[in-house]
Amino acid sequence: MPRVGLNQQIVVREAARLVDEVGREQLTLAALAGRLGVALPSLYKHVRGADALAQKLSAYATAELADELTAAAVGRAGVDALHAVAAAYRAYARRHPGRYPATQQVPEPADPDHVAAGERAVGVIYAVLHGYGITGDAAVDAARTLRSALHGFVSLEAAGGFGLPRDLDRSYDEMVASLDTALQGWRRA
Template sequence: MPRAGLNQQIVVREAARLADEVGYDKLTLAALANRLGVALPSLYKHVKGADALAQKLSALVTAEIADEMTTAAAGRSGDDALRAVADAYRSYARRHPGRFPAGQRVPDSADPAHVAAGARAVGVVYAILSGYGIGGDAAVDGVRMFRAAVHGFVSLEAAGDFGLPREVDRSFDRMVAALGVAFRSWPGPEETGAE
């Protein structure tokens, strides 16, 4: 019998908290059931298994990141918006080191809320690029560049892979500034040979 008051949303939110405490790689259904004070089979009333939990956790993380990026971008444009959104993304990863990796899953097409959250996050970056005059197919390249740079940096930082003797914040600041320079000087189709 499932615990009274327990539902899928509570299970997923508790999984997120547990992941932040123990690490995403150590998040198991058994550990979550123990945390919730229920028998493992009781969790199956709310999530169909480990993969279903991972998908729901990914949807939660994607929505949280999209919310933070949207809030950071509000009322800003250009380099100011770029900096604020990059900082918000990095700040989220630092505050939620266990759940952050869960967000790196392609939104499940069967979960409209997950798809919408992914679209909101990408939409923030498209809006920033529009402020630089980058649109259409070129904006897809810009979104990929932003994500590769910011997510790549944040993931490497979270893994402790920056061992060189230089302040990491300074490196992040330079990278974001370089993205701004790149977006301000974005080549037009005639310069790239694209049509």
């Protein structure tokens, strides 16, 4: 018997909480069912299986990240927008160590929620780049550079990959300042 009030949104939201606690590799349908207090077969009424849950979790996390990036960028331009978006990106990754890796999953073309969330997140990056006068194909290259730098830093930080005795906040700020310099001199389309 399915738990009264249980729906796909609740299942995915609880999966997001669980993945932050136990890590993405430890997220299983059985663990989620136990967390929700339902029998494992009951979950199949809300998600088709582990792959479908991973896709829905990715769409959910990407939408959350897009919301936070958007809120950070509103009313800002240029270096101010870059710093605000970079700070929001890192804060999300730190607050949600299990969800953040799910944001890096390539959207399933058949999942309109995931595609829309991804487009919103990338749209914020393009808006930041537009503030630097970077548009067109140059914006694609610059967006890839910016995303690679931010993702690389937060992923290494999460994995404990920075062992030198230097303040990580300072290093992050230096990286963002370097990105600002690079974007100011970016070849335009």
